[in-house]
Amino acid sequence: MALNFHPPIHYAKSEYIETDTGNKVSRRATIAGPQNIILGGKTIIASGAIIRGDLRRTGPGHAVVISLGRYCLISDGCILRPPYKTYRGNFNYYPMKIGDHVHIGSNSVVEAATIGNHVQIGKNCIIGKFTIIKDCAKIADNTVIPPNTVVPALALFAGSPGQFVEDLPESTQELIDAQTKQYYSRFQPLEQQQ
Amino acid sequence: MTLPSVLYHCTCSNAYSATNAPPPAHLPSSSYAFHPLSTLFFCEECDLVRCNRCVAVEVSGYYCPNCLFEVPSASVRAEKNRCARNCFQCPHCSNTLSVVGSDPPPNPNPRAPPNVNSSGDSPFFLFCNYCRWDSVEAGMTFEKPTGLAHQLQKNEDLAPETLEFDRLKDHFEPLLRASLHSSSSPAHPVTSTPMNAITAAANSALNRDIPGLRRKGRGEKHNLKDEWGVYRARIDSANSGVDAEGEVDFLRDCEDVNEIAGLEQRWGSSWAHSIKANDLEPLRVPLHSKQSKRCPECRHILIKPEQKSQSVRYKIKLMAANYLPLIEIMLAQPPAQMPTALQQRTAKGRPGAAQGAGAGASGNVTTVGAGADELGAGLLVSGRTYQFQLAFTNPLYDPIQVRLSVQRAQPTGFTLPTAGTGTSTKPARAPFAISLPTTPFPISAYAEAWEYDDDDEEMFMDDEELEDIIAGREVGAAGGMGALRGGRPGGAGGSEKGNVGVLERKANVTKVGGEVVLGKDALGEIKFNMLVSYTYRSDDPQSNADDGSSAANTNKTGTGEMKTFSFYSVVYLGTVGPRGATR
Amino acid sequence: MAPIKDKFTIHSKAVVCQDVELKGDITIGSGTIVHPKATIFAIAGPIVIGTGCIIEEAVIIVNRKKEVMRIGDENLFEIGSRVECPSIGDFNTIGTRARVHHTLRMTSYCVIGAGCLVVPAEEESLEEYTVIYGPSAERRIWSGRGKIQELDLRRKHAEYLRDMLPKFNRLREDKGLK
Numbered sequence: 001m002a003l004n005f006h007p008p009i010h011y012a013k014s015e016y017i018e019t020d021t022g023n024k025v026s027r028r029a030t031i032a033g034p035q036n037i038i039l040g041g042k043t044i045i046a047s048g049a050i051i052r053g054d055l056r057r058t059g060p061g062h063a064v065v066i067s068l069g070r071y072c073l074i075s076d077g078c079i080l081r082p083p084y085k086t087y088r089g090n091f092n093y094y095p096m097k098i099g100d101h102v103h104i105g106s107n108s109v110v111e112a113a114t115i116g117n118h119v120q121i122g123k124n125c126i127i128g129k130f131t132i133i134k135d136c137a138k139i140a141d142n143t144v145i146p147p148n149t150v151v152p153a154l155a156l157f158a159g160s161p162g163q164f165v166e167d168l169p170e171s172t173q174e175l176i177d178a179q180t181k182q183y184y185s186r187f188q189p190l191e192q193q194q
Numbered sequence: 195m196t197l198p199s200v201l202y203h204c205t206c207s208n209a210y211s212a213t214n215a216p217p218p219a220h221l222p223s224s225s226y227a228f229h230p231l232s233t234l235f236f237c238e239e240c241d242l243v244r245c246n247r248c249v250a251v252e253v254s255g256y257y258c259p260n261c262l263f264e265v266p267s268a269s270v271r272a273e274k275n276r277c278a279r280n281c282f283q284c285p286h287c288s289n290t291l292s293v294v295g296s297d298p299p300p301n302p303n304p305r306a307p308p309n310v311n312s313s314g315d316s317p318f319f320l321f322c323n324y325c326r327w328d329s330v331e332a333g334m335t336f337e338k339p340t341g342l343a344h345q346l347q348k349n350e351d352l353a354p355e356t357l358e359f360d361r362l363k364d365h366f367e368p369l370l371r372a373s374l375h376s377s378s379s380p381a382h383p384v385t386s387t388p389m390n391a392i393t394a395a396a397n398s399a400l401n402r403d404i405p406g407l408r409r410k411g412r413g414e415k416h417n418l419k420d421e422w423g424v425y426r427a428r429i430d431s432a433n434s435g436v437d438a439e440g441e442v443d444f445l446r447d448c449e450d451v452n453e454i455a456g457l458e459q460r461w462g463s464s465w466a467h468s469i470k471a472n473d474l475e476p477l478r479v480p481l482h483s484k485q486s487k488r489c490p491e492c493r494h495i496l497i498k499p500e501q502k503s504q505s506v507r508y509k510i511k512l513m514a515a516n517y518l519p520l521i522e523i524m525l526a527q528p529p530a531q532m533p534t535a536l537q538q539r540t541a542k543g544r545p546g547a548a549q550g551a552g553a554g555a556s557g558n559v560t561t562v563g564a565g566a567d568e569l570g571a572g573l574l575v576s577g578r579t580y581q582f583q584l585a586f587t588n589p590l591y592d593p594i595q596v597r598l599s600v601q602r603a604q605p606t607g608f609t610l611p612t613a614g615t616g617t618s619t620k621p622a623r624a625p626f627a628i629s630l631p632t633t634p635f636p637i638s639a640y641a642e643a644w645e646y647d648d649d650d651e652e653m654f655m656d657d658e659e660l661e662d663i664i665a666g667r668e669v670g671a672a673g674g675m676g677a678l679r680g681g682r683p684g685g686a687g688g689s690e691k692g693n694v695g696v697l698e699r700k701a702n703v704t705k706v707g708g709e710v711v712l713g714k715d716a717l718g719e720i721k722f723n724m725l726v727s728y729t730y731r732s733d734d735p736q737s738n739a740d741d742g743s744s745a746a747n748t749n750k751t752g753t754g755e756m757k758t759f760s761f762y763s764v765v766y767l768g769t770v771g772p773r774g775a776t777r
Numbered sequence: 778m779a780p781i782k783d784k785f786t787i788h789s790k791a792v793v794c795q796d797v798e799l800k801g802d803i804t805i806g807s808g809t810i811v812h813p814k815a816t817i818f819a820i821a822g823p824i825v826i827g828t829g830c831i832i833e834e835a836v837i838i839v840n841r842k843k844e845v846m847r848i849g850d851e852n853l854f855e856i857g858s859r860v861e862c863p864s865i866g867d868f869n870t871i872g873t874r875a876r877v878h879h880t881l882r883m884t885s886y887c888v889i890g891a892g893c894l895v896v897p898a899e900e901e902s903l904e905e906y907t908v909i910y911g912p913s914a915e916r917r918i919w920s921g922r923g924k925i926q927e928l929d930l931r932r933k934h935a936e937y938l939r940d941m942l943p944k945f946n947r948l949r950e951d952k953g954l955k
Contacts (some may be wrong), residue, residue, distance in 0.1 A: 049702070085930070086933055091930070093934035173506055174515070328922055
């Protein structure tokens with residue numbers, strides 16, 4: 001499925017760092033504990049985003065705190081932070097896993113445990129601790145998902161507290177796949193003239 | 195304002211009309227007849243588009259949307275369509291509840307670390323982390339943190355309304371079965387018969403309870419009545435109804451509106467629920483289902499999901515997007531040569547543009563003044579001419595020839611929605627005219643290689659291709675604008691057709707240009723029905739894919755192996771604001 | 778308005794990340810944690826924060842009044858919340874992206890839900906255990922059940938952060954200065 005007529009989205013080349021696998025990370029994003037963060041490739045992290053890789057699980061060895069798949073977009077001002085709780089009397093932060101083709105709109109705060117593939121999260125959303133969002137689900141703009149919520153596959157959630165609204169079309173996966181790939185190709189550097 | 199869009203017609207809205215043509219675009223019924231391509235199905239047997247409104251839906255599996263447990267259909271009935279595990283909704287805010295333990299007894303020294311048991315203390319209760327309601331407020335606590343649903347369901351099952359409903363069901367069950375067996379209607383055996391039985395039962399009950407009705411109406415069906423005995427309610431509703439006096443007293447003394455349960459909060463419970471907010475009880479989470487979809491005519495399966503509740507894969511998935519070309523639309527942007535002027539204009543005109551049709555409309559501004567702001571907001575100005583582009587993407591593995599035509603079914607009596615300005619006395623005339631390419635144009639076949647690729651080694655090719663696309667688009671747009679400006683001095687009527695026709699061909703995408711001339715009286719949404727016919731080779735794959743002219747030739751000679759499919763679409767270009775607002 | 782002189786009094790057992798914006802006369806108590814990207818502005822009067830509070834990233838605390846803004850002990854300011862209350866008691870939770878206006882005073886054990894906007898037209902003091910939630914900032918009184926477990930979670934959380942934050946983040950150097 002092609003998406004024509006979408007003009008390129010230009011960014012100042014000097015603002016973004018591009019990795020070998022095509023991840024594009026804004027220098028104006030705050031990446032705490034980068035050694036604990038995995039980006040799948042062709043993932044964009046826009047300016048003003050905060051990613052808390054420093055809030056890691058205690059214990060020996062290397063701990064992945066936040067992993068993002070391929071073709072993800074973390075828009076301006078988003079905050080990703082792993083969830084925490086006490087379990088059997090011990091306090092800990094737990095890792096956050098985000099799949100492929102996941103777009104998160106600007107100024108959303110995410111403390112989810114798992115987000116599947118092809119998930120769309122709108123602008124100004126608050127995704128509570130330990131939320132589980134399954135494949136191809138969609139969270140509308142301005143939604144507040146309370147902690148421990150489960151969003152089933154192909155469901156649209158909206159409101160505060162976020163509630164099921166409707167089932168998404170059967171073609172959602174192909175649609176989001178094409179849209180996220182398209183977005184990545186449209187996201188092009190612009191050499192600055194100054 | 196919505197962006198320009200193209201929606202596709204499903205013929206199911208024509209069930210009671212002689213033609214297959216959709217309603218004219220300006221009628222309100224138009225919005226019910228068209229759908230986004232991504233939501234449509236395609237039945238290969240009937241060779242027709244199907245939509246969610248016409249397909250037959252069957253449940254292929256139940257699951258709890260919270261714990262995602264797949265519930266066997268046998269248990270669904272026994273568990274009354276709700277989750278029988280530990281999933282509950284808050285009666286106040288409908289958030290999902292969690293099971294928590296009680297706090298340990300308070301430590302005499304408040305500064306000392308609390309002595310918290312890691313697994314929580316009995317009694318357990320349900321707690322909402324959103325509004326902080328808990329089930330203790332409704333007098334519910336539990337000895338163990340598991341199996342709460344069974345305890346709750348026991349309460350539900352003993353509720354008078356549940357017992358009454360079960361009794362009703364028992365009463366009518368033999369009847370339903372009997373009428374199912376005796377039914378001789380072959381047409382729609384599954385769907386229609388139970389309805390008949392229920393209707394018959396309802397009729398009979400009505401006839402029995404309202405004497406006047408019986409006498410007036412179906413006297414001849416007397417023998418049917420009372421065949422199944424008289425239903426006696428468990429409770430005499432006249433005597434043991436709701437404690438109305440108590441409620442009145444409660445309301446009289448009520449000082450805080452929060453003490454009364456809202457309608458939404460009571461909606462999910464039975465009709466006999468108390469109006470006191472304190473009486474609200476947690477609800478077991480209702481189950482969701484996965485659905486199979488069938489063609490309403492031939493009953494062939496169009497959608498069959500995989501069994502697993504959270505799988506997004508399908509065993510059968512016949513989407514229209516894999517058969518019909520995808521059509522995207524864009525109104526032409528102002529020419530790139532005027533960037534500075536445009537920037538100044540948009541900077542100044544922004545507040546105006548936010549209100550109505552924009553500042554550019556007020557004076558004697560050239561068409562360039564129809565800035566990106568207005569086009570982006572889908573706002574059009576009457577009396578102007580706009581260029582638009584349609585991009586067709588071919589999903590088929592064979593090249594296709596596409597022919598477009600505008601549905602000329604504008605009824606003669608059509609008048610503009612004038613909103614009391616008095617112009618309705620003028621002779622009715624189509625408020626806008628559309629020009630589309632009249633000759634068929636080709637679109638190359640879809641090939642896997644066209645897809646942007648995931649593999650990293652193909653990154654290089656990606657970029658090149660992308661640059662080509664960008665360059666191509668810029669050239670196309672500039673060329674189109676040249677034609678536009680060339681035609682401009684001749685006045686509104688004398689525009690050239692330079693932009694109307696094939697603009698660009700790239701992989702399996704062909705872009706064509708069109709034009710809309712808005713009349714002085716144009717107002718409201720500008721949209722038109724477009725008939726799209728495409729011809730493809732049904733079985734011979736060896737024809738040369740890229741050569742458009744040869745494809746056109748085979749079209750003439752080898753008609754036997756060519757197939758043509760037609761569908762209607764509605765093209766929405768934008769909205770003309772009321773004239774007052776533009777000044 | 779005369780510019781306020783910066784004067785930071787940070788307890789030696791507080792953890793304040795370097796990437797935090799402080800302005801004006803600010804006192805931060807023992808064991809309080811201020812995450813990176815938080816902002817504390819004492820524009821008019823000073824701000825005094827008690828012990829064991831957790832101030833998460835992108836939180837904004839502003840004092841627009843002349844009087845001292847006092848924040849008690851063991852309050853949790855979640856991600857991106859904005860608070861201008863002239864006084865806050867103990868053990869309150871201000872949810873993610875919640876905004877509380879300067880007309881509201883908070884007592885103790887109150888909860889402002891995620892994303893709530895609380896703008897009372899007149900000066901108001903929130904009753905203890907008040908819960909504000911939902912898009913229209915509805916109110917309820919919390920039974921208080923579970924508060925000991927929550928307090929336990931908060932203390933362990935703060936303890937964890939005091940231990941973990943310095944490993945990955947630079948801290949302010951001007952600690953303990955009087």
